[in-house]
Amino acid sequence: MEEFINKKIKQIKKGDQNAFAEVVELYKDKIFQLCYRMLGNVHEAEDIAQEAFIRVYMNIHSFDMNKKFSTWIYRIATNLSIDRIRKKKPDYYLDAEVAGTEGLTMYSQVSSDIAMPEKEVEAIELQETIQKEILKLPDKYRSVIVLRYIEELSLQEIAEILELPVGTVKTRIHRGREALRKQLRHL
């Protein structure tokens, strides 16, 4: 895997966009999912995930091939998501919630199109609730929780992505878990 990626990176460094497309294909779902769970909005997630890949392409010359590529792209996407969260004004949150009913979240988009059995509707509603609770977490807890439990990365990898000591990552995960425990215990 690393060997394949390094080969592609060498080609991208020469400006080969076909090689770049292969790398995008490989990571697009993981990166989009990260952005979507961090931001809670399909359009914003798409926007930020695209931006992350464009930054990879534009900065490929500064990438150290002795390091893990996935760590680098996760770092870019996480930082861009956090920047976006911080730039959101409080009133934007209100807008987003109102707009959510018009199909801005992934599940209402799906559910508006097709008539679904009761059970599936319930499952989708549960997922929307969980997403909403994740979005209530402050960004420093939200990022570690998403990286750990949605992207399923190890504590060590998360520490490298966020450029933090493993101990700090653990503390943040503990606090994030405690917050989610209180928010989700009645479900």
Place this chain on the structure above:
Amino acid sequence: MIGVSKMKCPKHVVEMIHKYLDGDLHEDEGRELKKHLQSCEDCKAHYQELEKAVAFVKSISHVEAPADFTQKVLEKLPKEKRTVSTRRWFRNHPFFSAAALFVILMTGSLFASYEESQFSVTKYDNLVVDNRTVIVPEGETVKGDITVKNGDIKIEGKVEGNVTVINGDQYLASAGQVTGEVEEINELFEWLWYEVKSTLSEVFKQ
């Protein structure tokens, strides 16, 4: 009641639960935790709520990017350097490449020219040359193409044209700007394609 039972719980039980969830718990701590959870409803509930929260979060993974994601990213990139698509074309048409190479080798000029390691650069009045490094100074604009052979180029100002570096490196400062294409030709292999291209374009010109 809850208040009373909380009093008797060692403070570090919750800490141990988190360590357990992170796979960091030592064997003896594990035994201690298990024993406590069997006898304490509050801590057991705390543990189960944490497990439930984690399971809920995990259950919402498996989101996929929109179908046209890659296409949209590619559309936003700057136009691909023509030289790369040329190189890719040659790579995908090995027979033609071999034939072209043969023609070039027959001309006999190739290796002679490759071995020349004389430093040279396209002449412009505002270029600074410092021991095989060509500098486009900050605030200066070079109007035209620059080719550097067997040396490096540092671009701090602006180049209105293409930059080609043969057997050297190019450094683009953050304030530097090149309106055309930047190409580095370092290895013998790339040098071959460079020769192929220039020979071919000469052939087609005639």
